[in-house]
Amino acid sequence: MNKKRSGFKLGVAAIAAVGVLIFLHVAQLYWPVGADRFNAVVNTAMAWVAVYSLWLTAGGLEGGASRRPWRFFAAGFAVLALGETLTTYNRVIVDFAFRGLWFANFLNVAGFLLIIAALAIRARAFGRPTFSLLYIFILTLVTAAMTAAVTPVFRAAIASPGIPVPIVFLIVLMPLFDLAIIALAFYVATTFAGGVGGRPWVSVALGVSFSAVADFLDMYGAWLKAEAGPLRSASLVVTFLGFAAVAWGAWHRRKVVPEALT
């Protein structure tokens, strides 16, 4: 690839991404209802871009076994994107938001399970585990941050009168899923540390971390009754970043990594 041209493309993409993020944030603050809908549509579109990018990457790889993790990844994100689409449809077209457990929650769980499977297949291919100091540091930090973040939410949720058991189950399960995904993604990324092959996985690891942050922000909004505007804006922006990072990682794996080897 022409380095000058790819640098230019990268610059344009970065400026466009920052522009979109600023727009999303500002619009959310000054035009909450409309922006909320618009942002939901943008996020859903980005989710499908990530699915498309992952699917293309899986298709570009040789052999059944070699593309399996990427296919699981694509399937996992497709299920999440479907959930996102249903939620957005309810919010934008029907103007209705479920308060309890509904179909999209099941899709979320299924998507997370597929993503965990993809990362576990990838991590297993390394053979006997190798833990670097960097990985142990990241994992300790993430676990501590997640524990600190989830505890007040969990307390507030439990203290709420008449909370359905499935919701409690979900409140406990989702952070655990997030932790498992982040742990596996950073394991893969740090095992490749210093190599060209690790770059897509850094993007993926950051992407899933953003998704986890977005989940926490949503939980804060729902259970701690925090000020809805900025929290909602931050959640949507971070979700957008998460999908974009995963899409970028898949694209990088498909285009840049093979070129770096030839």
Add this chain to the structure above:
Amino acid sequence: MRGKLSEISIAGFLKMLHEGAQSGRLSLRGKDGDAELYFAEGRLEGLNLSGLVSADGAYDVFRWRDGDFELALGEFPPPPGLLRADEGFFIRAEDYEKRWAALARVPVEAMTVVTRAAAPPEAPRLTGDRARLLDAVAGGGITVAELARKLGRGLTVTAEAVAQLYELGAVTLESPTAPDLGPAIAALLHAALDNYEIFAGKILAKKLRRGLNERARQLGLGVLFDEKKVNVGIVREAEVPLWLGVIETLLAETAGPVGGEVAQLLWQKAVASIPAPLDAVVANYRLDFAMSGVKGGQDE
């Protein structure tokens, strides 16, 4: 009187001097050493041997074929401290010479390089001495003389065992003058590993080196990597399949962590940098990625 060793039977010559009750000195100049034999009225009064000497001692001279001899008749008192021989020496001498004559069917001599065959026969077929010898061969090229020294055995019995293993297909033999492909193999491994590290990073490259060292140990090739330095040593053409086995392991082990498609790219890049004369050798072996299990690997 002088002549070439290939034109006489040394044992027969000695027997003739012994039975003719001759006095004199027989000097032998072989490519593996020198010997002087002092006779007094047919008795072997002293034997001085230098050069490549195995546990066979004086009997090592009866395998010499390349070289010259010189016989000087008359009184030649031997220097003190030399080996004296009894009647049995002449009988055993003939026996040793016959055994080496029988070995002429196989291209084996002291400096012949012995290497484990790429596909040796099943273990139950090799028992006792032959199995121990095969263990001592280990995989890397070793000369028959080094083998005899390693096992503390005579050169003759070692050469006979090597010939048997050769006939069973357990080892390959190569002339000591064959070209050394070690630098070419080292360059190939370096290229493959450097590309691997660029892609997979230091942690996986270190892990791969450990895996390859393990495989090299199994094949008896010794330590391959000391830190990042490839330690290949002398590699003869017959050993190339063993090294290709190590490289196949490299492919198979990289296929898991980096994926079949990337392993192929890494390999193609390494092969493109193979120096002559290994390129022709590698081309003949037609390394098959499917055989190496690369296509079945996990992707990165």
